[in-house]
Amino acid sequence: MKVLILSHFLGRGGSSSLAVQVCGILRENGHDAQILATLRTEDRITEDALFLTDEPCRPAKIVVPALLAKIEELSPDLVYSISGTNEMEVLRFLSIPRVRHFSSLESHDILDIRHLFHQAKQYFDGVTANTPDVTETLQSWSPDSSFLTGTFPYALNESLWKEPSNPPALAPKHPLQICFIGRFEPYQKRADWLTEIIKLTNESQIPVEWHLYGDGPLKESLLLEIQQLHPKPSVHFHGWLAQTELVKRLPAHDIFFLCSRWEGLPIAMVEAMLCGQACLVPDTCAGAGYALDSGGGWLYQADSPKACAMKLVEVLSSPQTIYQARQVASRVAHEKFLGAVPERQTQDCFEMFSKVRFNGRVESITGFRSHTLLPPLRLFRSRLLHARHAIRNRITNQFTRLCSLF
Numbered sequence: 001m002k003v004l005i006l007s008h009f010l011g012r013g014g015s016s017s018l019a020v021q022v023c024g025i026l027r028e029n030g031h032d033a034q035i036l037a038t039l040r041t042e043d044r045i046t047e048d049a050l051f052l053t054d055e056p057c058r059p060a061k062i063v064v065p066a067l068l069a070k071i072e073e074l075s076p077d078l079v080y081s082i083s084g085t086n087e088m089e090v091l092r093f094l095s096i097p098r099v100r101h102f103s104s105l106e107s108h109d110i111l112d113i114r115h116l117f118h119q120a121k122q123y124f125d126g127v128t129a130n131t132p133d134v135t136e137t138l139q140s141w142s143p144d145s146s147f148l149t150g151t152f153p154y155a156l157n158e159s160l161w162k163e164p165s166n167p168p169a170l171a172p173k174h175p176l177q178i179c180f181i182g183r184f185e186p187y188q189k190r191a192d193w194l195t196e197i198i199k200l201t202n203e204s205q206i207p208v209e210w211h212l213y214g215d216g217p218l219k220e221s222l223l224l225e226i227q228q229l230h231p232k233p234s235v236h237f238h239g240w241l242a243q244t245e246l247v248k249r250l251p252a253h254d255i256f257f258l259c260s261r262w263e264g265l266p267i268a269m270v271e272a273m274l275c276g277q278a279c280l281v282p283d284t285c286a287g288a289g290y291a292l293d294s295g296g297g298w299l300y301q302a303d304s305p306k307a308c309a310m311k312l313v314e315v316l317s318s319p320q321t322i323y324q325a326r327q328v329a330s331r332v333a334h335e336k337f338l339g340a341v342p343e344r345q346t347q348d349c350f351e352m353f354s355k356v357r358f359n360g361r362v363e364s365i366t367g368f369r370s371h372t373l374l375p376p377l378r379l380f381r382s383r384l385l386h387a388r389h390a391i392r393n394r395i396t397n398q399f400t401r402l403c404s405l406f
Helices: 014-028 060-074 086-093 113-123 132-141 191-203 219-227 243-252 267-274 288-292 305-316 319-337 340-355 376-404
Strands: 002-009 032-039 050-053 078-081 098-102 126-129 148-151 176-181 208-213 235-237 255-257 278-282 297-300
Touching (some): 002 014, 014 032, 032 060, 050 060, 078 086, 113 132, 126 132, 132 148, 191 208, 191 219, 191 305, 255 305, 267 278, 267 288, 278 288, 278 305, 278 319, 288 297, 297 319, 319 340
Parallel strands (some): 002 032, 002 078, 078 098, 098 126, 126 148, 176 208, 176 255, 208 235, 255 278, 278 297
């Protein structure tokens, strides 16, 4: 079977890793697999792909027809769309089996997956996700749809993860260690919230240490803001580490913490669980409920920095509860993300690929109009917020320019 894997771009994140993973497994099983990434980026996980363009931010009315022409030129037997809205849109115009992957179920001021899904679902012959709870949610949103479903778990290097073992006993008055892994950016990861969360946690007088792994545009401002806090908290910046080095450090930490606006299944969370960390992550993380439904941590509503800090302090106030969560985290993660379970899920997913059939629904590209990313009222509100943000930035830039003249 000739399979074409569509990806918005091939960066370093989960969707990009999944595209490479799927391509490799398909080839190992005798299929002709190829990745087509719409945008060529500088920092990419692989060179083994076709790239449609080097130009970012091109409108859908240009990208989608170009993407369709390239797909028709390559003549695949099946298209597997892993990421990107344009890469979902193009499925409408194909007369071959089409499978779409959902790594997240986000709903915010730019995109509502449920709203988009209801517009696009009739053009899916198959739907996959990294965990079965996400596909179950998609099915519940569309009980009358005929698409097949499958689970495609992230591949983990099993040689890195030892058999589950109990964490060391809690030492009296020993600071609890909080671990954050992610890109320091203000939108998805909401890393600009970290300073206030650290400040409020610090004010609780519970002894803690923060260990922040990652990098990004907010790193310098975070460093400066945290240095100005009083009393000074214990915060350590470690940058990005090789996976083998990270695995050596993670078992020393007690809690893996995120405050993201949304996530797919956070692969860093799974790795932290495998290392015996309890996890505190937002309930908007698709797949996190599946990861934690047998124990190992907690989901919470990350509505504001204050809400994040309050929940974190609540958890930190019960070290014994943290210890109990740590005791089961590694075992739960081993059972769900290593060995027989993911192997069976992957095999079942490939069997689903072989059963997928084109459902006959197709549109003409003539007069193409994009799906809307938000319901009308939320779209109007989003545009107002965007306009306000643009005006505020323009005024700030003008003021800065005037000040530089004096």
